[in-house]
Amino acid sequence: MTSKLYLSPDLNMRRLHTAFKNKFPECSFVSYQFYRKIVKCDFPNYSFARPRTDTCRTCDLLAAKVKTANNDLLRQRLKKTLELHHMKAEKAMDVHRKKIAESKMPGCKFSNMAIDLQQVMFVPTLTHSDMFYQRQLSCYNLGVNISDSGQSYLCMWSELEAGRGGNEVISCIFHILNDAAIIHRKNIAIWSDNCVGQHKNKMAVLMYMFLIANGIYHTIEHNFLVSGHSFLPCDRDFALVEKRKKVTKAFIPSDLHEIVRSAKTTVPFKIVDMTDKPFFDFGEPAKKLLNAEKLKIKTVAGIKVTRNSIETGTVFTKSKSKGAWKPVKILKKNVSVQHLRALTLSSIEHCNRISVEKKNDLLSMIEYLPNEDHKKFYLENLK
Template sequence: MRTRTAPSKFTKNDRRLVKEHVNSIPREKSHYSREKKEYMSPDFYRRVLKEDSPNVSFRAPRSDICRKCDLLNCEIKTRGERSRAATLELELHHRKAEAATLLMKTDIASSQMPDSILSVLLMDLEQVMFVPTLTHSDMFYMSQLSCYNLSINFEDNKRSCMCFWLEELAGQGGNEIASCLLRVLNMGISHKRNIVAWIDNYTAQNKNRMIVFIYMFLVSSGHFDTIEHRFLFSGQSFLQCDRDFALIEKIKRKCSPVIPEDLHHVILSSTDTDSRFVPEKVF
């Protein structure tokens, strides 16, 4: 049986409208080439967007978006007009994420007041980094050493502690995250006795009994008066930790680290102030 060709998603009228739009854009001739090619001015859309739509910009596609957003967007695209329930659920999901982010910003602003007794803590684990960073073809078939970096940021005094360890020493589960948190809180980076921790809603790392046990120990032993743990929506949050990770990745792309000590140096080199990062090898 011969297979049938699937109908085109675009009609002839759609293609005609696209061609009319393309032909309406002013062109200019190349100064260096005599080929019969026409070039659009690079400032054409830039000028229009800047003058008529100053709040519109372009960004690279995100690679760590929310799983629920992906699911609902797929349902909306596949079901068409029957996707009203999914559209409403997606809107509600975004509103909840925005409410959580607004509450976090309110806590941060409160912690930075002169007479505040509150310290806001942000915590996130960076994507796994591998060494050595080599580019020859054999590296695609070889195992590399995984390196983990956990950022714990204190928003009341703008200090960040980077906890760095290797896969040969420990993994990246709840026990390891709790150990890092306990060590950093005992370092005395913030001397306030009331903590609000904002963390991504990942069960394996941040939503487990080990984190709760650490909080119970710190409060019962008199280190802190209160510790409140609040969750952000996974894939919907953008913390100061993410900005720190972006600085680290920017430096890492330039130096191609080969050994773990190179990554440790990259972390130290990624700050614009001497007192921002407090490096800590945890294990």
Template structure:
């Protein structure tokens, strides 16, 4: 089986579902791919909505959402003024249900009555799975992905110290805030907006009364050192293992796929090196 990855976003303002699809032959998974998908959609939607404030709700999966690549991406997005305020809130595992889950369930139901042999077959399944307000789908290839993890490695500090000297328990954070945030006044009688473009503010709970933990995450640039820049993740498709390609082609010899699908399988690139794509998987981002 040839995998097709799907990163889904749900716009709570418009109730749009946006699906980002790509083949495992083009790219792997992990934090850089999630940030690249967010970049693809957020920049386009910002042009349409012209919103100043962005609130993101997600689970706290370390490989996809709760990692340094995501922190660096959102920090730079706010610092560049794309949004004045970005709030990234993590929901309690096992106690919450996101609209994305409902979106994916529509796709799974449609898949039961459709056959998928090539990644492009998913287009019709995604398009037809919600008739009242069809999902938007964006089909990506290796050229769409940027190396946000490498940029974060170059940009962010490796230890997390708050401004009061306390060490940040990153895994326990439930709320990251970038750009501007509301903070309780000294009299604790009202919330006031405060800019903090050079800092990331954090909370361990969803309680708005909890004081923010504040930290400057960016490394100091040494003298005569150039600021790191965002680069493409891949120069070409990563390909699949030779054994998997042989398995796919065997389906053709058994007349289990049509000629068009057989031709597609024959053109699939094969991974040349003997290394695994561990750097493309979500496990490499844990505890970062």
């Protein structure tokens, strides 16, 4: 367990001081400055938690049930379940922290990679009141942090190029993994949240098997942290981007690229511009080649593919972060590793998903843009 302890996010030092004086009126002479100094000195491991918007669904549900439990026995049982859930989440994060440290050791044979999709960013950045009711252009950013090199890569695109479904996210990861200039080791450990639709799916498994079948990697291990408890390095990267975005306006997607480049001064972020790269269809070949139902992918805590296991069409799964790996034969009948080696990936056909209503909203914003190039961008792309 971590040594840091967090108080409720609705508290602060001023409120604690007020509560202290209310409880101990005989100590009302204690000044705020003196109280603050004592708390800081005597309780150095305590801090105020920040309010979170991406809370864990299980935590929220159990916490609500604890508050509404109508008897002590049920309340204690629910508290125990919540405690076990927190322990499970902490164990997974503990394994993650150890892997990060290990990947930085001299002679380590694996790379450690964290992936996460940032909340949608919108352009153009305009501030007049009509903007609250108008649809803007959605821009996407998949963060990839390589802990052993300390470098972060941000794969960026907009809805003009593609959506943000499984094929799009897996394609971004594929381009990173397939770039020898980024990953120098033959074994890799990947960490992400538990999002089934984006990177915890049969498309990801097929992509890993394809890379290993073609000799790009020896082992790929993907670990899924407990939902709502996945505090990844990408989150820190996104916080820097958001901080920079607050003081810099972006009118078109390439403006967001400049914001990202300037968001971090030491080891600046590197942008992978997905407008210049194809998005592949991993879904169709996954349907044809894999018997994905055997994986029970929604419930697993990790998936591992090795160059030895792939010869028999087998991958490994585990149900707990520190659990044992169990083999699962996943290739369909009459499908062999040769089919994976011979697989040709097809690009997703580009289709403009922007609705007529959104186009009209975006076109109505053009007159407010300060730059002729910005206006030209929307006129050309919203024909």
